[in-house]
Amino acid sequence: xxxxxxxxxxxxxxxxxxxxxxxxxxxxxxxxxxxxxxxxxxxxxxxxxxxxxxxxxxxxxxxxxxxxxxxxxxxxxxxxxxxxxxxxxxxxxxxxxxxxxxxxxxxxxxxxxxxxxxxxxxxxxxxxxxxxxxxxxxxxxxxxxxxxxxxxxxxxxxxxxxxxxxxxxxxxxxxxxxxxxxxxxxxxxxxxxxxxxxxxxxxxxxxxxxxxxxxxxxxxxxxxxxxxxxxxxxxxxxxxxxxxxxxxxxxxxxxxxxxxxxxxxxxxxxxxx
Amino acid sequence: xxxxxxxxxxxxxxxxxxxxxxxxxxxxxxxxxxxxxxxxxxxxxxxxxxxxxxxxxxxxxxxxxxxxxxxxxxxxxxxxxxxxxxxxxxxxxxxxxxxxxxxxxxxxxxxxxxxxxxxxxxxxxxxxxxxxxxxxxxxxxxxxxxxxxxxxxxxxxxxxxxxxxxxxxxxxxxxxxxxxxxxxxxxxxxxxxxxxxxxxxxxxxxxxxxxxxxxxxxxxxxxxxxxxxxxxxxxxxxxxxxxxxxxxxxxxxxxxxx
Amino acid sequence: xxxxxxxxxxxxxxxxxxxxxxxxxxxxxxxxxxxxxxxxxxxxxxxxxxxxxxxxxxxxxxxxxxxxxxxxxxxxxxxxxxxxxxxxxxxxxxxxxxxxxxxxxxxxxxxxxxxxxxxxxxxxxxxxxxxxxxxxxxxxxxxxxxxxxxxxxxxxxxxxxxxxxxxxxxxxxxxxxxxxxxxxxxxxxxxxxxxxxxxxxxxxxxxxxxxxxxxxxxxxxxxxxxxxxxxxxxxxxxxxxxxxxxxxxxxxxxxxxxxxxxxxxxxxxxxxxxxxxxxxxxxxxxxxxxxxxxxxxxxxxxxxxxxxxxxxxxxxxxxxxxxxxxxxxxxxxxxx
Numbered sequence: 001x002x003x004x005x006x007x008x009x010x011x012x013x014x015x016x017x018x019x020x021x022x023x024x025x026x027x028x029x030x031x032x033x034x035x036x037x038x039x040x041x042x043x044x045x046x047x048x049x050x051x052x053x054x055x056x057x058x059x060x061x062x063x064x065x066x067x068x069x070x071x072x073x074x075x076x077x078x079x080x081x082x083x084x085x086x087x088x089x090x091x092x093x094x095x096x097x098x099x100x101x102x103x104x105x106x107x108x109x110x111x112x113x114x115x116x117x118x119x120x121x122x123x124x125x126x127x128x129x130x131x132x133x134x135x136x137x138x139x140x141x142x143x144x145x146x147x148x149x150x151x152x153x154x155x156x157x158x159x160x161x162x163x164x165x166x167x168x169x170x171x172x173x174x175x176x177x178x179x180x181x182x183x184x185x186x187x188x189x190x191x192x193x194x195x196x197x198x199x200x201x202x203x204x205x206x207x208x209x210x211x212x213x214x215x216x217x218x219x220x221x222x223x224x225x226x227x228x229x230x231x232x233x234x235x236x237x238x239x240x241x242x243x244x245x246x247x248x249x250x251x252x253x254x255x256x257x258x259x260x261x262x263x264x265x266x267x268x269x270x271x272x273x
Numbered sequence: 274x275x276x277x278x279x280x281x282x283x284x285x286x287x288x289x290x291x292x293x294x295x296x297x298x299x300x301x302x303x304x305x306x307x308x309x310x311x312x313x314x315x316x317x318x319x320x321x322x323x324x325x326x327x328x329x330x331x332x333x334x335x336x337x338x339x340x341x342x343x344x345x346x347x348x349x350x351x352x353x354x355x356x357x358x359x360x361x362x363x364x365x366x367x368x369x370x371x372x373x374x375x376x377x378x379x380x381x382x383x384x385x386x387x388x389x390x391x392x393x394x395x396x397x398x399x400x401x402x403x404x405x406x407x408x409x410x411x412x413x414x415x416x417x418x419x420x421x422x423x424x425x426x427x428x429x430x431x432x433x434x435x436x437x438x439x440x441x442x443x444x445x446x447x448x449x450x451x452x453x454x455x456x457x458x459x460x461x462x463x464x465x466x467x468x469x470x471x472x473x474x475x476x477x478x479x480x481x482x483x484x485x486x487x488x489x490x491x492x493x494x495x496x497x498x499x500x501x502x503x504x505x506x507x508x509x510x511x512x513x514x515x516x517x518x519x520x521x522x523x524x525x526x527x528x529x530x531x
Numbered sequence: 532x533x534x535x536x537x538x539x540x541x542x543x544x545x546x547x548x549x550x551x552x553x554x555x556x557x558x559x560x561x562x563x564x565x566x567x568x569x570x571x572x573x574x575x576x577x578x579x580x581x582x583x584x585x586x587x588x589x590x591x592x593x594x595x596x597x598x599x600x601x602x603x604x605x606x607x608x609x610x611x612x613x614x615x616x617x618x619x620x621x622x623x624x625x626x627x628x629x630x631x632x633x634x635x636x637x638x639x640x641x642x643x644x645x646x647x648x649x650x651x652x653x654x655x656x657x658x659x660x661x662x663x664x665x666x667x668x669x670x671x672x673x674x675x676x677x678x679x680x681x682x683x684x685x686x687x688x689x690x691x692x693x694x695x696x697x698x699x700x701x702x703x704x705x706x707x708x709x710x711x712x713x714x715x716x717x718x719x720x721x722x723x724x725x726x727x728x729x730x731x732x733x734x735x736x737x738x739x740x741x742x743x744x745x746x747x748x749x750x751x752x753x754x755x756x757x758x759x760x761x762x763x764x765x766x767x768x769x770x771x772x773x774x775x776x777x778x779x780x781x782x783x784x785x786x787x788x789x790x791x792x793x794x795x796x797x798x799x800x801x802x803x804x805x806x807x808x809x810x811x812x813x814x815x816x817x818x819x820x821x822x823x824x825x826x827x828x829x830x831x832x833x834x835x836x837x838x839x840x841x842x843x844x845x846x847x848x849x850x851x852x853x854x855x856x857x858x859x860x861x862x863x864x865x866x867x
Contacts, residue, residue: 044325116568123802127824223390240279261691
């Protein structure tokens with residue numbers, strides 16, 4: 001483990017990614033205490049002011065300080081995306097373990113369903129969920145879990161197939177251990193590494209998806225300074241020249257997504273060596 | 274909202290009676306006591322709302338449907354101003370010095386989401402903790418019957434009302450005890466009688482007398498906050514002149530030039 | 532590395548044909564299953580709504596009786612299974628129903644929208660395929676060196692940035708500040724091809740960015756594999772110039788994985804289309820579906836998603852078949 005970490009840290013791409021991610025995590029945790037202005041306080045006299053010494057990123061249409069909002073805005077996306085990824089991982093792992101262990105028609109049937117679900121773009125699934133479930137945070141999590149679990153399941157299944165024929169599994173079966181025990185106590189620990197790698201990669205996609213979905217109008221409620229929500233509320237005004245209300249949030253999303261993916265890429269590369 | 278800030282268009286505005294009603298359920302905590310409702314209404318800085326939120330394209334409202342431009346409106350009824358000190362007094366008198374919690378449910382339409390955020394901020398001064406729940410318009414109206422509609426069921430909400438030439442509709446459906454649009458569940462027999470009298474009045478003078486009484490009653494009870502009445506806006510590209518519009522949406526282009 | 536095995540013997544030829552037919556049938560079967568599952572999903576999604584179809588059409592202020600009458604007229608008070616059967620039958624015969632929001636046949640909107648999206652996708656493809664392949668080739672030729680690493684990181688970064696983010700930054704830079712391109716993708720009626728292209732370039736760029744990384748990476752991998760293959764060394768030993776070798780042998784084999792990547796990435800492309808069409812105010816299938824979802828216009832939504840699903844299934848199928856056709860391993864009978 002330690003060697004792996006050292007190897008990772010030597011790659012410049014990984015380092016840059018890690019710094020970016022840690023920066024935003026710090027913002028998410030400590031943001032409210034570090035920002036110069038209250039991100040929620042309106043100031044109707046000073047709406048839509050361009051960046052200045054007083055307001056580094058300018059103010060939005062309610063006079064709120066954009067800089068403070070961008071910093072604190074990290075919190076929402078860094079709460080929802082990891083949580084949604086976690087749920088997908090749990091579901092996907094359970095699914096993958098089942099498919100890999102039982103094989104046969106269970107594997108075939110589930111496999112076909114998995115393939116069919118994978119054919120659907122997440123955004124389309126989200127739009128369908130929108131009509132049935134409304135635009136709440138729960139919908140966002142359901143959509144992500146539904147879209148990502150199959151991908152994780154596939155990876156887990158492959159890993160399980162490799163373990164399936166090993167002695168310790170046969171031994172457990174001979175001992176008449178329950179299926180649950182075999183799956184989760186015997187096999188699971190041995191397939192953990194690929195699961196962890198896959199989860200990190202999925203986290204990158206989850207952040208991408210949560211940002212896109214909140215831009216489209218899902219989930220997060222005002223007055224949250226969430227980046228996707230801010231961009232969604234303000235992009236209609238860029239024609240009028242009010243660029244600061246969207247640029248900084250956009251750059252924040254871009255940097256976070258790139259950061260996570262550089263980290264995930266590094267970890268994934270490690271496994272393939 | 275975006276239009277009001279866009280420098281490449283010029284906006285013609287005419288005063289209209291269109292407004293957003295901020296209702297508070299008079300039959301639910303924490304709004305049962307009228308002093309709480311008054312206190313909340315006193316938190317709003319209405320001139321600043323008109324300037325900052327509506328960019329001046331609105332008239333200040335006085336918590337009744339009687340906007341300044343209606344002929345029957347009594348202009349001598351004192352205009353409610355922001356008064357945080359008084360608001361805190363009222364909350365203490367009502368036993369809510371420790372503050373209150375509630376959910377404000379409303380629709381994603383025009384400037385309403387921003388208005389909701391401003392209200393949320395304003396009541397912080399009196400210890401108010403409002404959670405916002407902003408729905409799509411269809412979801413907000415639901416099935417438009419009590420029990421199946423956030424519009425009619427919510428403890429606190431904001432509803433859009435279009436322009437009407439006379440205040441009669443505003444007086445009845447949203448505020449009369451038998452009104453079908455009564456989000457505040459306002460049930461006041463004196464009010465009902467006054468409104469019947471207003472509608473039945475035959476001349477402007479008697480209308481004015483009744484209107485004055487209604488205005489005063491509503492200012493006291495405040496089941497609904499009428500913060501401002503926004504102008505009717507016609508938008509043209511910079512450089513187009515001579516377009517005349519009416520608040521009902523008609524455009525007279527007889528004298529238009531580029 | 533494999534190489535051509537020479538003319539197959541008759542028995543092996545029959546076996547090969549059978550393997551290919553099995554392969555094709557399997558792929559087609561999968562595509563059909565996907566479409567069927569999709570139809571069920573869409574139908575369920577549309578009909579699990581709180582509130583009902585009649586209410587959605589007449590609005591919240593209509594009389595309940597009127598709503599009931601409308602529901603009966605439209606047949607939406609029948610059992611779900613019957614409605615589903617009806618809808619599928621209608622879809623297969625080309626009757627896509629009427630839009631709730633526009634009170635006009637869905638097909639009238641679907642056709643033009645699909646065409647518009649196709650134009651946008653075409654522009655994006657035309658831009659990204661050469662760029663991606665070029666990137667991959669360069670990265671492969673300079674593999675291990677800084678150029679390679681930089682291209683890799685750039686490609687990765689471009690891929691992961693959400694389309695609306697790159698779209699907004701592009702609008703701000705090229706549309707608002709520099710004024711090089713229009714910020715709305717909708718052109719005036721009867722505009723010529725060049726005008727249309729002009730409007731489509733800016734919205735196409737986010738799509739290009741998303742796909743560039745994948746294509747470059749696949750091309751690079753394929754190139755490297757081909758560069759190190761026997762036949763390449765043979766060609767060089769035979770005295771052919773390096774450039775000729777690259778052109779004749781290497782590229783041909785390198786492009787194989789690229790084709791399959793293009794097919795798989797179509798899925799992500801469609802998601803991107805929705806966001807980009809919203810951002811650039813473009814009347815494509817993406818914004819059509821989005822508006823339909825927001826307005827609860829089920830006939831439109833269902834038809835839109837089904838057509839995308841069908842398109843995707845067909846594209847993937849064709850790409851798979853094309854890949855199988857070109858890949859010597861599958862062509863000459865090596866079992867998968």
